[in-house]
Amino acid sequence: MTEAINTNDLKNTVEKLERLEDEKAMYTEVVKEAYAEAKAKGYCTKTLKHVLKLRKKDRAKIDEEDALIELYRGALDI
Amino acid sequence: MTEAINTNDLKNTVEKLERLEDEKAMYTEVVKEAYAEAKAKGYCTKTLKHVLKLRKKDRAKIDEEDALIELYRGALDI
Amino acid sequence: MTEAINTNDLKNTVEKLERLEDEKAMYTEVVKEAYAEAKAKGYCTKTLKHVLKLRKKDRAKIDEEDALIELYRGALDI
């Protein structure tokens, strides 16, 4: 970047980034509220997050992970 | 949460959380792309993030931080 | 902190923090290498980390978490 700078372009760039960061922060808040709502209904948020992760995996991947956990837990008496 | 669970309500809750997490992830991506765009235009993303943080602070807070940094850097010859 | 600063004390403080941060970084590296070693022996590091977490929990806590996961996974056919 040369020493001089296009002030207007920098301002536009910064304001655009601010707008997008604010919108992202808003969505982060909306997600947080949705988990708080689920918790208030009696759901365990940790388990909800766990099953949400599992739902992004295919059956084979889930079975593989389940088998490994079972194997290690068995060997370690957990 | 009692042993039994309302399957429909759980499904609705999970699907709602998935939708919101996906939208949040989309915004995270949009922000990432905006920084990549700024970088492609020659901006330093690290400095952009720095000034975005500063713009959230009031003048007094910025002056206080600047004074402390100057004081410590001076004492440590940085 | 008053405007003036005790340069020697600041230097000592900074050097002590640097030493401790370096030692912490060294341990972080040692842990990383230990996981890499385990992986090279064929272990799944993700599952190792999972069982390490479980070993910090008591039996009742583990059973409670297992029951919730089973309940949610059953309801969601995962």
Add this chain to the structure above:
Amino acid sequence: MTEAINTNDLKNTVEKLERLEDEKAMYTEVVKEAYAEAKAKGYCTKTLKHVLKLRKKDRAKIDEEDALIELYRGALDI
């Protein structure tokens, strides 16, 4: 990893990882205490962390970053 597992080796591996993770956690605690001590003496921990980062950079890198920050802050009146 084959379905069977060498239980002794797994136990040794897990116990070694636990030991190393505990030592790393201990160092994390020691660093936290050192910052708390510095804070109690009146130092600003945020500024301490800032100058610790600067001390890992060479003069040219620091000057480059200072120049960019000055350029952006000037253009944005911060």
